[in-house]
Amino acid sequence: MLIRVLVWVFAAVQVLGYLLAWSSYAIPDLGFRMQWVPKGILVDEALALGLSQRLLGAGLGGLSLALLLAGLWCLDRLLRNLPGQSIFSLHNIANLRRFAGAAGLSTAMGIAELPLRALLGRYLLGNMDLSIKVQVSSEQLFVLLICGVFYVLADLMHEARRLAEENEAFV
Helix, strand or coil, rough: CCCHHHHHHHHHHHHHHHHHHHHHCCCCCCCCCCCCCCCCCHHHCCCCCCCCHHHHHHHHHHHHHHHHHHHHHHHHHHHHHHHCCCCCCCCHHHHHHCCCCCHHHHEEEEEEEHHHHHHHHHHHCCCCCCCCCCCCCHHHHHHHHHHHHHHHHHHHHHHHHHHHHHHHCCC
16 A cells, blocks of 8 residues: 555656646745756756747656656556455556556657757747757666566566466366
């Protein structure tokens, strides 16, 4: 149960960060300065974004966020079903696959977001001043690796289920 709560706290923090980064909302002065800006943009650049640039960036970032939330929903369904079902049930295996796929696609979209934002900003909005940046962190590569491992693990679980059913047929 605690893990499920942490999954949804993580999801809420991701949504809040997305909303604060792409809105022009300023956090009130609390004795320290905190600013949320989209990935790959400096604070001054973020403040200077026009509405069309902000909407374009929010749309691209929203795709990545939607994929992540879909993956977290599948993870929540998997965790919710574990006590009552076999870990090797088709439903649990499918949810693990969906989680791994959605989280991996979300991470890949997060990597592609910066260059896509610049390219679309240049050619759709005519802002030729946008530089094309690519940022790939070791954390993103690690998440892609872990998602791949979970996807392979789901395939192994499916094969183990198939073998168990085959063995039951012989008995």
